[in-house]
Amino acid sequence: DAKTTQPNSMESNEEEPVHLPCNHSTISGTDYIHWYRQLPSQGPEYVIHGLTSNVNNRMASLAIAEDRKSSTLILHRATLRDAAVYYCILSVRDNAGNMLTFGGGTRLMVKP
């Protein structure tokens, strides 16, 4: 399975944008890029996913490099509630249990 590489931790100031990078140089053509986050003492929570084009939803934006070897999760205005571990995950192929393989993720700290 293709792997992802993320920084262990990042800091942000409240109400500023945050760019969380992810490298996935061995991504295959059919792998979707998923982002989940895990708030303290909570289960993982879906944030966004994409294949080739940039994506926006109410939580975040996902910018995908043209060669798809990296992506960036963008939180437009970080709040204290966004302090969490953010996981960049490549999906397993169809009909393979849809199992998500979590890495270490990036721990985002938001300062007031």
Add this chain to the structure above:
Amino acid sequence: EPEVTQTPSHQVTQMGQEVILRCVPISNHLYFYWYRQILGQKVEFLVSFYNNEISEKSEIFDDQFSVERPDGSNFTLKIRSTKLEDSAMYFCASSEAQRSFEKLFFGSGTQLSVL
């Protein structure tokens, strides 16, 4: 918004005892999963379940583990004879389908402590 619910939130048991962790997936979802997270470690896949069968399982999911959908709403994880190393947070998840772009919805977890 619909959510996956798990009970109990905390479970303490003695080594060698059987435990059953319970989950109520989102009602129109057809695919169910168990993950676990040992304190300070990564979230690990255990098993996926569809149409009353296991569709995939990890090496962690050995003969001590079993899953069941005993009725139309519950999804359970049983550990037959708990070991100290089974202490972890166990997360149930569900999804509508099993496509590679499918969203998984996770519960808040059951913290299992084996003494």
